Amino acid sequence: METSGSRVAAEPSTELTMSTKVLSISSTAPEADVIARAARVLRSGGLVAFPTETVYGLGAVALNPTAVARIFAAKGRPGDNPLIVHVADATDAERLVGAWPDAAARLTERFWPGPLTLVLPKSRTVPDIVTAGGPTVAVRVPAHPVALALLRAIGLPIAAPSANRSTCLSPTRAEHVLRDLDGRIELVLDAGPTSGGLESTVLDLTTKPPRLLRPGLLPPAEIKAVLGTITRVARGTAEAQEPLPSPGMMARHYAPNARLETVSDDGWGRVQFLCRSGQKVGWLTFATRAEQSLGGLICMVMPRDPIAYAAQLYAVLHALDDHGVERIVAAIPPDTEEWLAVRDRLRRAAFVP
Numbered sequence: 001m002e003t004s005g006s007r008v009a010a011e012p013s014t015e016l017t018m019s020t021k022v023l024s025i026s027s028t029a030p031e032a033d034v035i036a037r038a039a040r041v042l043r044s045g046g047l048v049a050f051p052t053e054t055v056y057g058l059g060a061v062a063l064n065p066t067a068v069a070r071i072f073a074a075k076g077r078p079g080d081n082p083l084i085v086h087v088a089d090a091t092d093a094e095r096l097v098g099a100w101p102d103a104a105a106r107l108t109e110r111f112w113p114g115p116l117t118l119v120l121p122k123s124r125t126v127p128d129i130v131t132a133g134g135p136t137v138a139v140r141v142p143a144h145p146v147a148l149a150l151l152r153a154i155g156l157p158i159a160a161p162s163a164n165r166s167t168c169l170s171p172t173r174a175e176h177v178l179r180d181l182d183g184r185i186e187l188v189l190d191a192g193p194t195s196g197g198l199e200s201t202v203l204d205l206t207t208k209p210p211r212l213l214r215p216g217l218l219p220p221a222e223i224k225a226v227l228g229t230i231t232r233v234a235r236g237t238a239e240a241q242e243p244l245p246s247p248g249m250m251a252r253h254y255a256p257n258a259r260l261e262t263v264s265d266d267g268w269g270r271v272q273f274l275c276r277s278g279q280k281v282g283w284l285t286f287a288t289r290a291e292q293s294l295g296g297l298i299c300m301v302m303p304r305d306p307i308a309y310a311a312q313l314y315a316v317l318h319a320l321d322d323h324g325v326e327r328i329v330a331a332i333p334p335d336t337e338e339w340l341a342v343r344d345r346l347r348r349a350a351f352v353p
């Protein structure tokens with residue numbers, strides 16, 4: 001099925017230069033003709049949004065600096081924030097890096113394809129624009145059949161950040177991609193909702209011990225089981241004055257339109273206060289008893305399991321934005337390592353500069 005994105009973006013029409021095609025594709029057995037068409041668009045320097053097992057990515061051929069520059073323009077992404085390069089397998093990743101330490105071999109054997117991104121010294125093959133001029137490159141092999149089919153068909157590395165405007169919510173459905181990027185990119189491959197729902201874990205292998213730059217879908221415990229010790233970028237680094245180890249750690253990120261606040265109790269008191277002051281409120285809660293009777297309240301009962309919570313988080317926040325809520329109150333999950341990524345995203349969504 002072929003449709004055209006229909007959302008009218010609020011930005012000046014001069015920026016919206018093209019009509020964005022949406023092609024449906026099977027998430028389990030991607031149709032070869034659709035993949036071939038997407039590969040053609042990429043080869044000619046175009047931008048294609050495609051599903052990964054985490055979130056939808058916005059792809060361009062990583063070896064084509066002009067195409068990669070269009071990713072930054074379409075997203076409104078600062079040029080100092082490097083992109084993840086997606087490849088079909090570990091052998092393709094090795095071509096992009098200047099060193100392939102034993103840790104990389106062990107981790108990729110265990111976790112690729114999957115939601116682990118490794119930061120390694122870059123080789124000269126990788127254009128500077130991809131790494132924001134830096135000496136390292138981030139690489140990963142995504143686990144989604146559509147992403148893998150595309151990478152295999154094109155036989156080239158694909159640079160792909162999440163397919164949203166910079167600092168906004170990441171997309172877990174094609175509709176979310178269109179909301180931000182309709183008219184700015186050539187093609188969206190629509191394979192339905194992504195299963196993971198939250199971005200990959202980013203691990204820096206250029207430091208000893210390796211350093212967790214962004215908590216993500218792969219829990220730290222799994223990495224430690226392979227590597228032993230890893231360190232974590234201290235909480236609050238992004239708010240501090242020191243240079244950012246990973247520019248994507250900007251304090252406000254992954255944010256819905258509505259103002260989001262986290263609360264350490266279940267939030268019911270805060271929700272009642274906001275509703276009674278006449279505001280339309282979204283509530284992310286673990287409470288099972290239904291308190292939804294309050295006027296202006298949309299209640300989202302979230303799973304108590306971190307993987308299930310992560311899978312729903314962005315979709316729930318997108319849905320609350322669709323409902324036009326003015327405020328979102330989120331009960332913060334427990335301060336344990338398995339909740340690290342979800343807590344990180346909630347804190348960044350809540351950050352007010």
Ligand code: TXA
Pocket residue numbers: 052054055056057058081082083084115117119131134136137138142160161162163198199200201202213214245246247248249
């Ligand atoms: O799950 C994901 O990782 C998704 C899908 C599409 O693969 N991609 C994604 O890309 O989340 P993006 O660009 O939204 O986030 C990439 C993160 C950013 O925090 C960026 O700063 C960091 O990875 N990063 C990329 N290259 C880096 C490098 N060379 N050194 C340190 N951090 C890097």
Ligand code: MG
Pocket residue numbers: 161162170
């Ligand atoms: Mg992103």
